Amino acid sequence: MDCFVLVTSSLVSLLLLYGVARLSYSIWLKPKWQERLLKHQGIGGRPYTLLVGDMKEFVKQITEAWSKPIDLTHQIVPRVDPFTLDNVQQYGRQASSFIFIFPLLPIQVLKQVSQTLSSSVFNSGKISFCWAGTRPRVIIKDPELVKEVLANKQGHFQKPPLSPLILILSRGLTTLEGEQWSKRRRMINPVFHLEKLKGMIPVFAVSCGQMIEQWKKMTSLQSSCEIDVWPELQKLTADAISRTAFGSSYEEGKKIFELQKELITLTLEAMQSLYIPGFRFIPTRKNQRRKKLDKDITSILRNVIRRKEHGMRTGQARSDDLLGMLLQHNNQYALLENASGAGGMAIEDIVEECKQFYLAGQETTASWLTWAITVLALHPEWQETAREEVLKVCGKELDYEAISHLKIVTMILYEVLRLYPPVIALYQHTNKDTKIKEISLPAGVDITLPILLLNHDPGLWGDDAQEFKPERFSEGVSKASKDQLAFFPFGWGPRTCIGQNFAMLEAKVALVMILQHFSFKLSPSYSHAPYTVMTLQPQHGAHIILHQI
Template identity: 30%
Template sequence: MESFFVEAVNAIWWIVVVGIIGVGYHAYGGAVVEQWRMRRYLRKQGVKGPPPSIFNGNVSEMKRVQSETIHYSGDNIISHDYSSSLFPYFEHWRKQYGRVYTYSTGLKQHLYINHPEMVKELTQINTLNVGRITHVTKRLEPILGNGVITSNGSHWAHQRRIMAHEFTHDKIKGMIGSMVDSAMQMLSKWEEMVERGGQMGCEIRVDEDFKDVSADVISRVCFGNSFFKGKKIISMINDLSTAITRRSFLFRLNGFTEMVFGSKKHSDVNTNELEKALESSIWETVKERESECVETHKKDLLQLILDGAMRSCDGNLWDKSAYKRFVVDNCKSILVAGHESTAVSVSWCIMLLALNPNWQIRIRDEILSSCKNGIPDAETIPNLKTVTMVIQETMRLYPPTPIVGREAFTDIRLGNLVVPKGVCIWNLIPALHRDPEIWGEDANEFKPERFSEGIFRACKYPQSYMPFGFGPRICLGKNLAMMEAKVLVSLIVSKFSFTLSPTYQHSPNHKLLVEPQHGVVIRIVRQ
């Protein structure tokens, strides 16, 4: 009797195991066939690419090419062309297959496009037919939520309508005073350090200070308070970002284990706890701001967005939990985008100016002739053409986000190419920004004068300049980021002269953004 029971249990166990394997194989096999169909459809239209393996596509080859690449070694040889170091597989395949090719990461088929005309076509597609790549946004959800940066379809369009109105150029001009106040605190600290250093000045690692200033600015603009109150939130975001971006999402394996057992996004308990604490802190701060605004009638960016959200409620899309989700998600988006990207861009700008002191002189002359006491304001910022050119050239060489991805939610046409539903489309922005056919033979050089007549005359294909993305989904914070960068660069150059420190190691590193891995260290003296 006992042996019969054991045999029955074993039989049931094997039936369950075989059943699970059968279901998984059926689902996985269907997904593999679908990827094969997409790839075959693209190949029939002339789009080639590396042959994938059944289980992990081209992930193994991507990792192999990456491991064989010689990275920046800190030998102080500064090259602005970092694409072949950070994304060597894209360059490796481009040499074999051209500007347009296809590759796979398990159960995701990808299309790489760096042809300017096709990029232009992509910017003009109805944005509800294409959107953010879903497996990437799911991974980044703990730090970005499902706000205007990451959402898709009608949910994205609804959020965009609410928020776009609050990021207009005229409204951003009203924030310049807060930007100056935040920057002056940093500059006062630098002046004390320089004074202690005497005639030789001193060395400063500026990228960390820029992050503090950007955090202060976005806290003032968004929450109406100082950096100290938002420090806890931004610290949580940084910790969460470090945990989530430990592995490149470009190597993400969308295969059998993930399909059966789900994404591992929430497998790390510490990450889950950080995410919950972050959202709790944001919501508490929001509720405090609501009370303050009722008492003082002061309207900061957050309150204006909340007002817009309330006015748009129709009872179907919104309830209390959805309203809270909207607020928390978009606060995440604003804090992440407004904090990190501007600080990183200004860091690269100061590095380039340290290498090119003649442009420091040109900026300084412009500021002294345009700005009272060397301090920019809403009236004088539009006159700072040289500052604008330098920042635009910095963002050409070091765009804040190096890769833009879109997913086709239906079959779409790009020129003569029909892209099947489900394909992920990638643009490597640094490659477009350094293409000699678009920018000329000096594409890898720092030459701000190329923007002297504006973006549309700077290159052969203006749509190929996309430091803030492109099309209807262009970064909402573009005006805010540009204004803050102009204020910071103007104030720094008007007060100081600087060169790169001999200890500086040029090593661009990709996480969410392309950042200076070892920081930006300059030797600085009073002007």
């Protein structure tokens, strides 16, 4: 018996020692090793703080920046993303600091190394790092390196590990990796082909027309009124995605959107609090509400999909909305792949893609349009120029042919997208040890590609980078900046946003119809306060004065 107790206690001690060793490695030894590896390559960054990383400093900086509005300027980076800007400025060291790693090299070699590195990505804050908890986050502000990461030729980059709290919103295309992602992308690509999307223009026009009529009623008494366009354009894009995704079932689509919006709010609230593993399973009031919302959304979508499938089989339902096209192509894909056993998407997968329609397509377009209206209210000369083009090219009608010839409107939308990108950064993660150019990155490192900082960089856009100058896009996106990859609002490479044509068509239709019926200027009550809640939003709304034309 004594021997048994001794063996048992020894095993328990070994297990405890193993657990302590693993914990020590994950929360201290591994981060310190990664920090040393990055710094030995000349990459500057904040020193690691046990467990919390830079969270405290991040919260402090954004809390201070978001506490007050800014002047009417497009120089919004210090307010929107102060932490990343500060990190890049403070730790993007000059290449000469790299020399101290080789103190014993001959002076001739030191000079050569210095000259080589002075023109490298280590100069001018092109690369630095900070800490996302126990993981280092490398911030890359060099377009060539951005291209390397997004091209992902070796397959060593993927999305950062997603919290289960995020995955409750959707497990659609953007959350998948590897072969699972490739297969799903091939199946969904035809749905978003431009030729298919052209048929969505009348649907966009119906949604916009309803909003226009409401605005006309509001301005009918005095021919003008003040409105906050941010919630108005959120309603518009929610209605548009409901109609284009679900066709005749769009009322149920709007119900799904309302439930999903509440779920997003509860999810963001949970993510901003201290993360405790397993806490989401505790039956608190908010955890139970999140679970019920997810169940209700899934149930409604499953019923809509089943009715749609039955209607298409019996010829009673059209297949020209997003869901109809998705089901149609899924069936075709299943028939083609049946011999190999691959098959198409299950109904659960289609449910998740329907959730993704809202997450990816609604809030981003609403943000884009809100900033377009705000910027044009601030620049009436460009508003009038755009209106003249719209009336000349489109008149009072809308079709794809006319929309495709709107050069000035397109330039304006791109310039707004540059200054006020709905998504201010893209995020990647190294799943294996890898290299980009001369930089070695170990597995388990997060990568930030700061779209907002790149879009406002004078080195890429010139000394007028903070100014609204749509003419910089007069010869297209590729010639707008000093580097072709300085502008990637929809991503780049194999994972370019599948819905970019959809978003561009919707934004053009909405802006055209607003310009056809109204002129607008900023309200005296407008407060310039862009900030991020998943997308770039006006913190205190976007109040404008509408004048009916």
